Amino acid sequence: MSDTQAHMAAFVRTETLPQLDPPVTERGIVKWMRENLFSSIPNGILTLAAFAVIYSILSSALPWILNGVWTTSSLSECREVLEGATGACFSVLTERWNQLMFGFVYPSDQYWRPTLAFVLLFVAAAPVMFFDLPRKLLIFTALFPFIAYYLIWGGTILVPILALVGVVAGVMVYRQLVAGSFAMGFFGGVVAAVVVWAIGGLLIPDGANDTAALQAVPSRDLGGFMLNMMLGVVCVSLSIPLGIALALGRQSSMPLIKWICVIFIEFIRGVPLITLLFVASVMLAYLFPPGTTTDLFLRVVIMITMFSSAYIAEVIRGGLAALPKGQYEAADSLGLDYAQAMRLIILPQALKISIPGIVNIAVGLFKDTTLVSVISMFDVVGMIRGPLSAATEWNGIYWELYGFAALLFFVVCYGISQYSQWLERRLATDHR
Amino acid sequence: MSAITDPPQGSFRLSMLINDTRYRSYTFQALAAIVLALCLGFFYANVSTNLAAAGLNISYDFLGSPAGYDINQRLIEYDSQSSNARAAVVGILNTLLVAFLACVTATVFGVLAGVLRLSNNWLVSKLMAFYVEIFRNIPVLIWILIIFTIMIAVLPGPRAFRGDEPEARMLLDLFAFTNRGVYTPGPYFTRGLGLEGNGGINWLIVLGVLVASFFGTRAVTARANATQEATGIRPNTLWTNLAIWFLPVIVLLFVLGLKWDIPELKGFNFAGGIKVGGPLIALWFALSIYTGAFIAENVRAGIQAVSKGQTEAAGALGLRPGRIMSLVVLPQALRVIIPPLISQYLNITKNSSLAIAVGYADITATLGGITLNQTGRAIECVLLLMLFYLTISLLISTFMNIYNNSVKLKER
Numbered sequence: 001m002s003d004t005q006a007h008m009a010a011f012v013r014t015e016t017l018p019q020l021d022p023p024v025t026e027r028g029i030v031k032w033m034r035e036n037l038f039s040s041i042p043n044g045i046l047t048l049a050a051f052a053v054i055y056s057i058l059s060s061a062l063p064w065i066l067n068g069v070w071t072t073s074s075l076s077e078c079r080e081v082l083e084g085a086t087g088a089c090f091s092v093l094t095e096r097w098n099q100l101m102f103g104f105v106y107p108s109d110q111y112w113r114p115t116l117a118f119v120l121l122f123v124a125a126a127p128v129m130f131f132d133l134p135r136k137l138l139i140f141t142a143l144f145p146f147i148a149y150y151l152i153w154g155g156t157i158l159v160p161i162l163a164l165v166g167v168v169a170g171v172m173v174y175r176q177l178v179a180g181s182f183a184m185g186f187f188g189g190v191v192a193a194v195v196v197w198a199i200g201g202l203l204i205p206d207g208a209n210d211t212a213a214l215q216a217v218p219s220r221d222l223g224g225f226m227l228n229m230m231l232g233v234v235c236v237s238l239s240i241p242l243g244i245a246l247a248l249g250r251q252s253s254m255p256l257i258k259w260i261c262v263i264f265i266e267f268i269r270g271v272p273l274i275t276l277l278f279v280a281s282v283m284l285a286y287l288f289p290p291g292t293t294t295d296l297f298l299r300v301v302i303m304i305t306m307f308s309s310a311y312i313a314e315v316i317r318g319g320l321a322a323l324p325k326g327q328y329e330a331a332d333s334l335g336l337d338y339a340q341a342m343r344l345i346i347l348p349q350a351l352k353i354s355i356p357g358i359v360n361i362a363v364g365l366f367k368d369t370t371l372v373s374v375i376s377m378f379d380v381v382g383m384i385r386g387p388l389s390a391a392t393e394w395n396g397i398y399w400e401l402y403g404f405a406a407l408l409f410f411v412v413c414y415g416i417s418q419y420s421q422w423l424e425r426r427l428a429t430d431h432r
Numbered sequence: 433m434s435a436i437t438d439p440p441q442g443s444f445r446l447s448m449l450i451n452d453t454r455y456r457s458y459t460f461q462a463l464a465a466i467v468l469a470l471c472l473g474f475f476y477a478n479v480s481t482n483l484a485a486a487g488l489n490i491s492y493d494f495l496g497s498p499a500g501y502d503i504n505q506r507l508i509e510y511d512s513q514s515s516n517a518r519a520a521v522v523g524i525l526n527t528l529l530v531a532f533l534a535c536v537t538a539t540v541f542g543v544l545a546g547v548l549r550l551s552n553n554w555l556v557s558k559l560m561a562f563y564v565e566i567f568r569n570i571p572v573l574i575w576i577l578i579i580f581t582i583m584i585a586v587l588p589g590p591r592a593f594r595g596d597e598p599e600a601r602m603l604l605d606l607f608a609f610t611n612r613g614v615y616t617p618g619p620y621f622t623r624g625l626g627l628e629g630n631g632g633i634n635w636l637i638v639l640g641v642l643v644a645s646f647f648g649t650r651a652v653t654a655r656a657n658a659t660q661e662a663t664g665i666r667p668n669t670l671w672t673n674l675a676i677w678f679l680p681v682i683v684l685l686f687v688l689g690l691k692w693d694i695p696e697l698k699g700f701n702f703a704g705g706i707k708v709g710g711p712l713i714a715l716w717f718a719l720s721i722y723t724g725a726f727i728a729e730n731v732r733a734g735i736q737a738v739s740k741g742q743t744e745a746a747g748a749l750g751l752r753p754g755r756i757m758s759l760v761v762l763p764q765a766l767r768v769i770i771p772p773l774i775s776q777y778l779n780i781t782k783n784s785s786l787a788i789a790v791g792y793a794d795i796t797a798t799l800g801g802i803t804l805n806q807t808g809r810a811i812e813c814v815l816l817l818m819l820f821y822l823t824i825s826l827l828i829s830t831f832m833n834i835y836n837n838s839v840k841l842k843e844r
Contacts, residue, residue, distance in 0.1 A: 036554035043553050050555045183460075256461040260468065270825035271818045272782035278800055278817070282810040286482045287475045367571035374789055381573060385789075398581045406570045406578070413569035 064088050064399075074393035092394045093404055100404070103223015103378050104387050110154070110215060114226050117151040120144060121233065129419065131426075152230070155209040155216035162204065166196040182339030219297035223378035225408055231379075232366040235304040239365075240358065242305065243312030244351075248342065250317055261313070268310035273368050276303040281375040300372055308365045315357035319350035352427050359420035363413045370409075380405050479811070494807040495520070501802050503793040505709045516803050523798035524820060530712060530794065531781040534719035538780060539773070541720055542727025549732050560728065567725035573786055575722050580714035580790045587611040590701050608695055608702055614713060615695035618706040622689035634688055641680050648676040711792035715784065723780050727773060734769035735761070767839045774832045781824055795820055 024030055038044040067087030069078045071094065078089035093100070102111055124144035127137035146160040170193030178185030209216040222230065249261035268276070280299040288294060323346060331341035351358075373382030384401045388394060449459045483489060495517040502512050507525045510518055549560035567575070590610050608615040621634045652672050660666040695705030738761050746760040787794040788801055796817060804813040 036552065039552055043551075046548075046551070046553050046556050050553075050559050053559065254457045254461050254464075257464055260464065266826075267818075267822065270822040272785040272796075272821055274785045274788065274796060275800065275814060275817050275821065278804075278810075278814050282804070283814050286479050286811060289478050290482055290485055363569070367569075370571040370573045371786070373573070374786075381571075381577070385577065396585075398578070398585055402574060402578045402581070406574050409571055409574065410566065410569045414565060417569070 060086075070094055075396055076393075088400050089397060090400055092388070092397050092400055096388060096391075096394070099224060099383055099387065100380055101224045102226050103221065103383065105221040106217060106223065106226075107215060107221075110217065113151045113154065113214065117148045118226075118229065120147060120151075121229075129423075150214065152222070152226075153217055153219070154212060154214035156204065156212045157214075158204050162197065162200040165200065166193040169193055169196045181337070182343075219295045222297065224383055225380040227372070227377065227379040228366070228369045231301065231304060231369040231372065232362075234301055235308055235369075236362045236365055238301075238305045239307075239309035239312055242309035243316055243358075244347065246309060246313035247316035247320060250313065251320055265310045265313050268307055269314070273304070273307050273371055274374060276307050277371060277375050279303060296375075296377065300375075300377065304365070304369070307368075308361060311361045311364075312358055315354045315361060316350060318357065319352075319354035320346065322353050323349055355427065356420055356424055359416060359423075363416050366413060366416075367409060380408065488808070490811060491809075492812055494803075494809050494812070497807075499803065500806065503798065505712055505793055516799075516807070519803060520795060520799040520816070523793055523795035526712075526792065527781070527784055527787075527794040527796075530715050530719070530784050530787065530792065531777075533716050534723065534780045534784065535777045537716070537720035538723040538727055538776070541724030542776075543731050545724060545728035546731025546735070549728060550735060564725045564728050567722050568729075572718060572722040572783055573789060575718040576714055576786055576790055579718050580711065583710050583714055584611045590697060593697050593702075606694060608697075610702070611710065612701070613707050613709040615702045615705050615707055617692040617694045618704070619690055620693055622691055637688075638681065638684060641684050645677050645680060649673045652676065709792070711787065711790040714790050715787050715792050719780050719783055723776050723783075726779075727776050730769055730772040730776065734765040734767075737768045738764045770839075771832060771836060774828060774835070778825055778828050781828075782821060785821075 021027065022031075025034060037047045063086045065088060067082065067085055068090040069081050069087060070090045072078045072081060072089070072091040073095060075089055075092070078087075078091060082089075098108065098111060102114060106114070121144070123137075124141045127133045127135065127141055143164070146164045149163075150157060150160045170189035173192035174185040174189030176185075177188040246261050246265060249257050250265065252258045252261070277300065280303040281296065284294070284299045284302070327345060327349065328341070331345040336344065370379060370381040372379050373385060376382070376386075378386060384405060388397075388401060449455050496515050498513050499516045499519040500512055501519070503510055503519065503522050505526060506522045507529060508518075508522060510522050545560045545563055549557050549564065551557050551560075587609050588611065590608075590612065593608065593610070606617050652669050656667050656669045693704045695702045695707075697703075742760055742764065743756055746756040751759065784794055785796040788797045791797065799813055799820075800817045804810055807813075
């Protein structure tokens, strides 16, 4: 064979040629654009339309942002500086930064206190969010609510200390009794804490707030983005345990407990948050004994917590339902009682499944804290709608203020949802 | 020696209430009932003492007394002498109106964005991801306020349309976009079939004809299916269906004498046509784009939930792409999409209560806002308000349960 070929061909190449590069349309950015942007005529039109949209947004937004004025003291000065050119007047943000952050009545020489509490929040949240950190940090997380309360509200230090002592007493009683049964331990702990608080409440002298190291700040003086953060953090952390209890109650085999939970959850989920806030602002006062004055902040916290706990309960119920029945049966066959089975076997798995849902609820709740502006609390949106829009120097500014509020919420909410995705990947123990 | 599974014999001891699983649940339920009764009694006692102290009582008589305030945006006749109950009905209709409008547009935005986000086009899918993330992560209240303030600040006042060289012009001489709202042409009938001055009957007739057309097309499609089953050839139904949809309605509208009332500038404001107020537009648009971002995610998840093997299998059976989509992919994707979609509709209805922030007269703003403040009947107003939203929610969730049961995978 090879002989005949050698005879017939005048020239046979003995070594392979070096590979040619692919044609220019099949490599690099050209190939990528052909495949991803202009793969067909409709796709090409779509791409051009998208470019047009992006161009129109950027061409109006970019000069506005880049030309922004940061250092004047009123809108008219901004206009003088800009001399008719397009440009934002960001000075309202620098000038009114403290009001946007802390509201307009928080004592201005005390701004360091909420700021410090905000910084400490990250230290306290870190060990809960990232499991690789040393577990000892959880002690600080446990102490954080008391520290933050003291920093933000000020007044006598006896109040947070008393609260802490009550909690410690409750935990100690719980530890003693839990060996008998979980219910005994739980209720014993609650009773112990309440007893300590009641006795301690009598010991705090009247007028202790006047001589306190940190000036006392009443709740109605809280405002700005600080109010959103506080409502968000407090209500989410309170509603998770409540939501777990409601979800377990809804699954309970005891009809009475089950129906109480079902009615509560369905009622809360059926009405908008704003009606619950109305309840907090105009109706809740009727439900308490005459003469008791609970401040609006506390009433709002109660209602928002109830609201989010119903939603969290539904998410956790989904997690509980997703567990195979074998898990429950395995727990029973090990001889665990209800509380042990839930604590050691069922809830750790159910909560893991529910994490994305819980984070969604938390993000939604944080966004919903802006609704308190409707019942005339001055959170960041309330500040913009009320005092800042009414101020004569800044009358006529919209984009900058609302854009800033939107940016604040976007950063927090997007950050939390990215964290939740990371956590989901981290907790995925099944092998794929 | 008795079997170890025998329950311990003997008399009932008090400790068995806690330690014996046969009695424990009764103990707990009795405790819960006592606590519940105590709480309710406590609240009831407080409410009655507080009301007595304030010189009030629970009474719904205020619903019959004149409301004493005006409502700009209304679907039924109403003036300031109408009763509070009628003001509440105006509010209910306004809530349903904005909820319905927002549901329709949010679905359009959401489906569009969800499908485009899965597109092969890199730029478009990134742009849609950007849209979804921006709108999901910023409170809807901020969107409502932004759109409302921008509308007021950017759109011209009615006076800008005046004069020979007006600063602003009407779009196609039909639509006027002003800072008070949008004026559009409004249809009316010159030869009504119904009673004099009652346009509602005519619209009901139009609606009836449309429903009849719907069932007509259903019948045509069913016959086409039967023919296909019998002969293997599907008759073309497109033209028949189009004719059934359009011909009767067009004939009817012609018979009724449909005319358009075009808005025009009279004095300081526009007259004629339909006025869609600024608050309604802000609320409608904000709810649509905000909820649209959530629906986009639901749609994307639904489409991605249909495994690629389904498409390939349908292709292997010889189905064309359009039929693959309509017969194989969509029925399965809809099973995943529709339940969250309906709960998004529920969210729209509940979020429409934010109307109070821009002064749109929905039920929260009329009954829960002005009526509450004027009459001081806080408990009654808030309870009625909750009752309304609860009814809507329960209706929607009943509907959703029926739907879920009908599309549930039938397992043997």
